[in-house]
Amino acid sequence: MADSRTLHAPWALLPEGWARDVAITLAADGTVAAVAAETPRGGAVSLAGPVLPGMTNLHSHAFQFAMAGLAETRSPSGEDHFWSWREIMYRFLARLTPEDVEAIAALLYVALLKGGFTAVVEFHYLQADISGAPYADPAEMAWRILAAARQAGIAPTILPSLYRHGGFGRPPTEGQRRFLLPPETVLDIIAALRRAAASDPLLRVGAAPHSLRAVTVEELAAFAAAVRRGDEAAPLHIHAAEQPREVEECLAATGQRPVARLLAHLPVDRRWCVIHATHMDAAETAALAATGAVAGLCPTTEGNLGDGIFPFPGWRAAGGAFGIGTDSHVGTEAAGELRMLDYAQRLRHLRRAVGASAAEPSTGTALWRAAAASGARAAAQPCGEIAPGQRADLVVLDGTHPMLAGRAGATIADTLVFAPAPGLLRDVYVAGRPVIVAGRHAAEEAIAARFAATMRRLLA
DSSP: OOSEEEEEEEEEEETTEEEEEEEEEEETTSBEEEEESSOOOTTSEEOSSOEEEOEEEEEEOGGGGGGTTSSOSOOTTOOOSHHHHHHHHHHHHTTOOHHHHHHHHHHHHHHHHHTTEEEEEEEEOOOSOTTSOOOSSTTHHHHHHHHHHHHHTOEEEEEEEEOOOSBTTBOOOGGGGGGOOOHHHHHHHHHHHHHHHTTOTTOEEOBEEOBTTTSOHHHHHHHHHHHHHHOTTOOEEEEESOSHHHHHHHHHHHSSOHHHHHHHHSOOOTTEEEEEOTTOOHHHHHHHHHHTOEEEEOHHHHHHHTOOOOOHHHHHHTTOEEEEOOBTOSOOOHHHHHHHHHHHHHHHHTOSOTTOOSSOOOHHHHHHHHHHHHHHHHHTOSOSSOSTTSBOOEEEEOTTOGGGTTOOTHHHHHHHHHSOOTTOEEEEEETTEEEEBTTBOTTHHHHHHHHHHHHHHHTO
């Protein structure tokens, strides 16, 4: 690449809102050097249509992508819920090899790119071998995730997970044996990834104490402090309050609700991301929002598992930040997660456009802009906005698509989120480099073939 090049978009979603005839100048390192609206095309490269900032997927368990569609059959008892799904997941992962995980993750990451995600946070708890012992290189599974991200061209944030218990006051189960590594081993994996990140401009590293049911607050505090000693800005993610039973068991065991307990024992701040946080009460909602932590919402997975509906209006009224993830990957499109988020709120509150506000009346614009910026912060990725100094992660729509005919500004985002159509999302750039062109990834045939061979063997 030359020292810089300029891309020209007919419309672009900038931090201050939609603008037309936008020139985006890229620096040699793939960041945005300058942005100018109302600019003639001149010698700039014309993009195919309107441009939005790339979205960060702030919660992924890549291996679960291979399970999508395999856990939708009613059980004989008819008692199907998160906890029964979890047992199916345990049985599925018992056979997965590192090669399998790499093949699964590579196709997933291509799908995420095609769905408008340019960065992904891998909440990485499938770390031990099939027997439950560490691999000869304890970071083996993490290297496979990183290799898959590099094949796809997506920017990864990898969060090795600490997982020690099978529930509040309960030992781990047989199905959880592949998650159980000593804290020292998990810290060694984090250190190895940090060394790799020194020469990889897309890689970020943090940690993920799994949940308060899997890690005591004492273990969590010691682990978080050790992670931060190595990198004060490291992101920390944790599952909390996903299910009513989790809240009930936490209350019974400790006398506190999960989010309240987390806040009482840990210095939660803007570098934390609390995944799901579905079943908070009003006091927890206000207190967590005040910390600046990001709520990691996974609407399609939460709907698939019957988790419940996040208290979104109260969270936003308290100034809470949110991002989106695809978690178990029953959906892989950024717009689909935002649509599910808003539709669930509409069903609960019996009104429309819950994600919009007086300041930003376009629901699609409001949701995309907020989730992109806060998701990037939760991932410690320098993206989420089309602005100088940010990485040039761009989602380009097809300006010739009939669904965009006559549409301008905010109606573009509203169409993307609420009127999805095949082919609407055309090109995707990561660090100024096109990784999806005309809806295709250069390596997707080979990646898909490897995934298919893996699945045929696993399901034989």
